Amino acid sequence: MPLSTSRSRRVRRRELITLAAILGTGVLTFWAAWQRRWIADDGLIVLRTVRNLLAGNGPVFNVGERVEANTSTAWTYVVYGGGRLTGIQLEYVVLAIALILTTAAIVIAGLGTALLYRRRAARTGALLLPAGLLVYLALPPARDFATSGLETCLVIFWIAVVWLLLVRWALRGPTVPVPTVETLAFGFWAGLAPLVRPELVIVGGPVLLALWLSCRGWRQVVGLPIIAALTPVGYQIWRMGYYGLPYPNTAVSKDAGGAKWSQGLAYLWNLFGTYALWLPLLVLAIAAVVAVGLRRRSTAAPRAESESTDRLSTAGPTGRSLVDRLDGLRALVQRPAGAVLLMLGTGLLSLVYAVRVGGDFMHGRTLLPGVFLLLLPMAVLPLTSPLRGERAVRIRAATVAVAWVLIVGWSAVVGSMAGMSGGWLVGRSGIVDERAFYTLNTGNSHPILASDYLDYPRMRAMVEAINNTPDGGVLLPAGDFTYWYVVPPPDPIPEGGAEHVVYFLNLGMTSMNVGLDVRVLDQMGLAYPLAAHTERLDNGRIGHDKALFPDWVIADTGMVEEHPWLPQFLDENWIAQAKAALGCQEIQDLLVSYRSELTFARFVQNFKRAFEFAAFRFDRVPKYTLEECGIPLPPPVE
Numbered sequence: 001m002p003l004s005t006s007r008s009r010r011v012r013r014r015e016l017i018t019l020a021a022i023l024g025t026g027v028l029t030f031w032a033a034w035q036r037r038w039i040a041d042d043g044l045i046v047l048r049t050v051r052n053l054l055a056g057n058g059p060v061f062n063v064g065e066r067v068e069a070n071t072s073t074a075w076t077y078v079v080y081g082g083g084r085l086t087g088i089q090l091e092y093v094v095l096a097i098a099l100i101l102t103t104a105a106i107v108i109a110g111l112g113t114a115l116l117y118r119r120r121a122a123r124t125g126a127l128l129l130p131a132g133l134l135v136y137l138a139l140p141p142a143r144d145f146a147t148s149g150l151e152t153c154l155v156i157f158w159i160a161v162v163w164l165l166l167v168r169w170a171l172r173g174p175t176v177p178v179p180t181v182e183t184l185a186f187g188f189w190a191g192l193a194p195l196v197r198p199e200l201v202i203v204g205g206p207v208l209l210a211l212w213l214s215c216r217g218w219r220q221v222v223g224l225p226i227i228a229a230l231t232p233v234g235y236q237i238w239r240m241g242y243y244g245l246p247y248p249n250t251a252v253s254k255d256a257g258g259a260k261w262s263q264g265l266a267y268l269w270n271l272f273g274t275y276a277l278w279l280p281l282l283v284l285a286i287a288a289v290v291a292v293g294l295r296r297r298s299t300a301a302p303r304a305e306s307e308s309t310d311r312l313s314t315a316g317p318t319g320r321s322l323v324d325r326l327d328g329l330r331a332l333v334q335r336p337a338g339a340v341l342l343m344l345g346t347g348l349l350s351l352v353y354a355v356r357v358g359g360d361f362m363h364g365r366t367l368l369p370g371v372f373l374l375l376l377p378m379a380v381l382p383l384t385s386p387l388r389g390e391r392a393v394r395i396r397a398a399t400v401a402v403a404w405v406l407i408v409g410w411s412a413v414v415g416s417m418a419g420m421s422g423g424w425l426v427g428r429s430g431i432v433d434e435r436a437f438y439t440l441n442t443g444n445s446h447p448i449l450a451s452d453y454l455d456y457p458r459m460r461a462m463v464e465a466i467n468n469t470p471d472g473g474v475l476l477p478a479g480d481f482t483y484w485y486v487v488p489p490p491d492p493i494p495e496g497g498a499e500h501v502v503y504f505l506n507l508g509m510t511s512m513n514v515g516l517d518v519r520v521l522d523q524m525g526l527a528y529p530l531a532a533h534t535e536r537l538d539n540g541r542i543g544h545d546k547a548l549f550p551d552w553v554i555a556d557t558g559m560v561e562e563h564p565w566l567p568q569f570l571d572e573n574w575i576a577q578a579k580a581a582l583g584c585q586e587i588q589d590l591l592v593s594y595r596s597e598l599t600f601a602r603f604v605q606n607f608k609r610a611f612e613f614a615a616f617r618f619d620r621v622p623k624y625t626l627e628e629c630g631i632p633l634p635p636p637v638e
Helices: 003-035 041-054 073-086 090-124 132-138 140-144 152-172 180-191 198-213 218-242 249-253 261-272 278-314 322-333 336-356 365-378 391-415 434-442 450-455 459-467 507-511 550-557 572-581 585-595 600-615 622-629
Strands: 127-130 380-383 473-477 484-487 500-503 519-521
Touching: 003 090, 003 127, 003 132, 003 140, 003 380, 041 073, 041 090, 041 450, 041 507, 073 090, 073 152, 090 127, 090 132, 090 152, 090 336, 090 365, 090 380, 127 132, 132 140, 132 278, 132 365, 132 380, 132 391, 140 365, 152 180, 152 198, 152 336, 152 365, 180 198, 180 218, 198 218, 198 336, 218 600, 261 336, 261 365, 278 365, 278 380, 278 391, 336 365, 380 391, 434 450, 450 459, 450 507, 459 473, 459 484, 459 500, 459 507, 473 550, 500 550, 507 519, 550 572, 572 622, 585 600, 585 622
Parallel strands: 473 500, 500 519
Antiparallel strands: 127 380, 473 484
């Protein structure tokens, strides 16, 4: 048998082993996600909008109110498409899509990194085995949010595809033109970043810039920005006209532009400290440096000689031309090292952004994309035999092998953990293990259907209260978990009764267990712009630092404003003041922007004032809002 044929077969065998290992990790991902399957209350919020889309009411949370209550536009429409195509219950649609996307993300990420190391593995006889993939999969939050109904599965899938396309692009090198169709397809996918999740522009922006620098010919230079911007810019124009905001209402509710560094650092340590995540990241970094150093050791001299020759051949008495500078920039960017640095850089930026805004109240959730990005270049590691080659080569090979064993050991230990200690309790930090919290409070190990949350405190009582009050009214939670206050509508009661309005923090379980004719509002303003535009509470729990007093809701909905029909904790004077404050011009303009009929004139007006509406804030105490608006206090109620 010829030597080349024998070597080719060995290379092919190692590639098949690598493929089997990556696919096996995908199977393990599917199983691990299935074992912790559930849908969070926040995941059910998405389904309310999807229900309205399917019913023909538009992408709204409450009928008649144009509010974008979901952060990920793409996730909303992916679920809508699945529901429209299959016709099955939406909770099962979400579960199936989440399992598929999470599994695919792990496999695609592994294939991208294997492609990055493929040539080197063929030359050195290295075997590529999962490493960074195991680290991500071992994290309990990664498995929890695989099927939470939130967009995490779509986020890591989008990132994985970007990584695979980026590696293919980098391996071509600056001297091999990338076909226009491939360039534009890559640009389109990267351009979807803000629709998948707004802060992903941290990733999509640098990738698009690097891709544009490699463009050759006017079709690519002009076509790439157009194809990348067409969908997000088109949606942005529509969003500003339809919703009257330049970003989702959730960003207004949580003041996503604000800074809470100390809370963010606590949130970072809540993940990195709980699982000693810094350890595998450090080990992987050392292993990567050693592996790269092994390659450079064997190629350093020829490369140095080649670079010296290149410099001599390109230098001239008048310096480098613009074309030479562009070629040099392409050579710097479009190479495997450039792709790796791009992912590591955007991963760090993603973590810094999450820390800056204070993280989240859900354990580890908003850090997962950044961690995934950091792990991509080390998703698999090249392992070579420590028994071959010169002494330095054997030492380096042994170092990488030991690092891989440590990674496997750490993954096994952390993978057996249930989550953060005491995570089912909301402590001083405000961070909670969301899955543990809801499984405990519903008594269900796998709450998936909205009906599973009827066992959550107050939920069955809410449904009963609505059924027992055909005249309508505003439902306010009582201290007793089995009872709701119902503030009735004033006389005369319209035929068929007035509307029901539920005012409660947990939007998902409430909205998915009632009909679309029931308006569901929340104190922090995810679906209620009046609450979203209040001033942020400085010391509020992260992600819950808006709290509109219920007096505003009574005034806003026009229900009975006096005792004894009001709960004792409501003040008639506050309601009267809130009713007067609703006449403030800025508040009136805000209400009209999302409640009035959508005409072309309204669309244009919303578009023009979108940033103005986004910046508007008022005090949740009605008296202070009246003072700010220059409106006199109403007469005291006797």
